[in-house]
Amino acid sequence: MDSTLNAMTKKMKIKFEKYWGNIGKVNMMLLIAVVLDPHYKLKYVKFCYSEVYKPAMVIELTKKIRETFNRIYDEYQKLQSVDSSSSQAIFDMDVDQSISCTSEQLISLKSKFQKHLEEEENYGGKSEVDKYLEESCEKDDPNFEILNWWKVNSSKYQVLSQVARDILAIPVSTVASESAFSIGGRVLDQFRSSLTPKLVECLICAQDWLRASPFPIQVEENMAEIEALESALSSI
Known part of the structure; x- marks a missing residue:
């Protein structure tokens, strides 16, 4: 086997073992993000687990995901x-100050209506999580946009849509996995790639001063000179 491919394979295996080798160390947010996809939900995660683990382990892992989902x-x-509650308290205070008798009747009627809506929505003791997971998965559509789906269904899943908005907006980095395919190694060492807050502040201030200078200084156009200066300094 080629030595370069052999080295890549070993690095890939180390990365895999770090993030996926132990099922107990897998980031639960990755799995929750899959559950929040209406194409897959918890059914897909359970199916994938059943292809790898025994039924008892599948039940345990699925239960763990569901408990985490419920806690969130x-x-x-x-x-x-x-x-x-805060909005209702402010509303009640404003109404009490403006109108007396009639407002009390309106507030009472409004409170009864809100209670009626809550009872209607929670009929059968089912939460939004129960309703969402019990519904059928969405069919594949090349034009499907998951964030738009949650936006459209935000009136149906008021709380769950907020969860989806926050979790699905988390960016996923591929730097760690892609570095396993690199044969050149890191271009910058840990000393050059780590800047202290004080140094970053100095660099930003210096850039602002240069751009605000009355003299025609063009940093972008002088990159060749800057690189030559860095080379000269590094050789000292």
Whole structure:
């Protein structure tokens, strides 16, 4: 076997073992993001697990994901309840100051209506998570946009749509996996690629001063001179 490919394979195996070798160390947010995709939901994760692990392990892992999903939903629900209570308190205060008798009747009627809506939405003791996971998965569509889907269904899943908005917006980095295919190694060492906050501040200030200078200084056009100067300094 070619020595270069052999080295790449070993590096790839190390990266795989680091992130996926132990199922207990897998980042749960990656799995929650899959569950939040209406094409897959929890059914897809369970199916993939069943292709690798035994049924008992599949049940345990699926249960762990569902518990994590429920905990996230509960936290967001608490935050929304606090916001709703604050908004209602402000509304009640404003109404009390403006109108007396009639406002009390309106508030009472509004409270009863809100309670009726909550009972109707929570009919059968099902949360948004239960309703979402019980529904059928969406069919494949090349023009499907997951964030747009959650936006359209935000009135149906008020809390869960907030969860999807935050989790699906997390960027996924591929630098660690792609570095396994590099044969040139790192271009910058750890000393040159790490800047202290003080040095970063100095560089930003210097750039602002140069651009604000009355003299025609063009940093982009003088890159060749700057590189030559760096080479001269590094050879000293």
